[in-house]
Amino acid sequence: MTTLRLDDRNQAVLLLQKQLNAQGAGLYLDGHYGEATTKAVQAFQRRAGLVSDGIAGPKTLAALAGQDTGHLLKQRDLERAAERLGVPLASVMAVNLVESKGEGFLANGRPVILFERHVMRERLLEHRYVLPGLASSEATAEALAARYPGLVNLRPGGYAGCAAEHQRLAQARQIHDSAGLESASWGLFQIMGYHWRRLGYASVQAFAHCMAESETQQLEAFVRFIEADQALHKALQGRRWAEFAKRYNGPAYAKNFYDVKLARAYAQFSNKEQAA
Template structure:
């Protein structure tokens, strides 16, 4: 499904405008995603409880087609967490736009994951040191000192399933989960009773995935301080690692925040 946002033109935008009009907007259907269309998207998102980011992605388009998914991130969750973290909602809108992978679930209903074989090797080396290398020799695509072996999408779940047969807890801890790709080995720091309980929560909804993200932020004082101060370079460095500048994460976050803050002030 095509992501539609400000500045785009074409038949997909015309169809979006027609759907928004059926939902109560009064747009001139010209195929141009301008200010009026963005405002109409935000209004529709607020009315339906979705995150009002002004971007007509798969979630908004599905809702317009009467295929809304109850597992999607709700604005009430985001605004409640913004209050809890003592940050502006616009700051979390920016992070949700830039840092998340767009959706926390795959088309088949399973959560978005990425299995990390080098983390599996590390976890096994810590808990079963005598078996880590023999198992790595037998299953190099699942246990390996080097990163790699990714297949993406639904196939990552098969990799995880195979790894769980070798060691359930280590496999779950070696997987990043949901829209914000929180690693399973953080389960204890984030306050979950077990890594299995963490994984179950990530399979439940994007609200639960965002809750894990919020716990990740609030249990790191430096990260929380950077977010509260809207110091985007510091936040991106702590969250994304040293490659943040090459990927312009700080620039993207700053631009997204400004756009969302302006829209919130105009609402």
């Protein structure tokens, strides 16, 4: 689904303006996503309880169409996260805009995941899983990699995307349930399942259940992830975006301009807070 934002000019914006006017916005129908349209989107988002960022993404458009948004992230969730982490709301909104996948659930209602076959191999070794007739977990990993290279492998890859990732996960869980769940990244912020213990969940199954419940729970996992890494938490509190991006995204953060995007998003949301 299309995402519409400031300065867009097209028929989709015109349709958006008509939908907002049906909600009482009183916009001039010119097909231009200007400041007036941005403010009207924010006003609707606040009434709907959605994240009030002024961007008409799939969630906002779904709400305008009358679809159920009960499982989606709410503005109050970000406010609580900001208070808990001891940072301005603009910081949490910037991280949500730049670091999240935008949507935590697929159209079929399942959480967004990405199964990592190289992690599956590592987790099988970690669990010391041994197939009958084989001498060690290493021999088991090699045998499974030869038989199911799309599920167990030394190298990353083999992604199927979207709903098909759940098929890969289901197959991996037949090999070893916990290792399979631990080998997927989950939800809005793509938290790897193997972090479950460090984040305070009773089991990886409990973690996966929470990730399938709502985007609020997915944000909760992300907040726990930040709290569990003191250096990451301090970087966020100090708005040291390059350090935060490096610790969260890895050394390739600069190539993707994550730090620049975070700084710009923070400035954008901070200015909106001050204006409000």
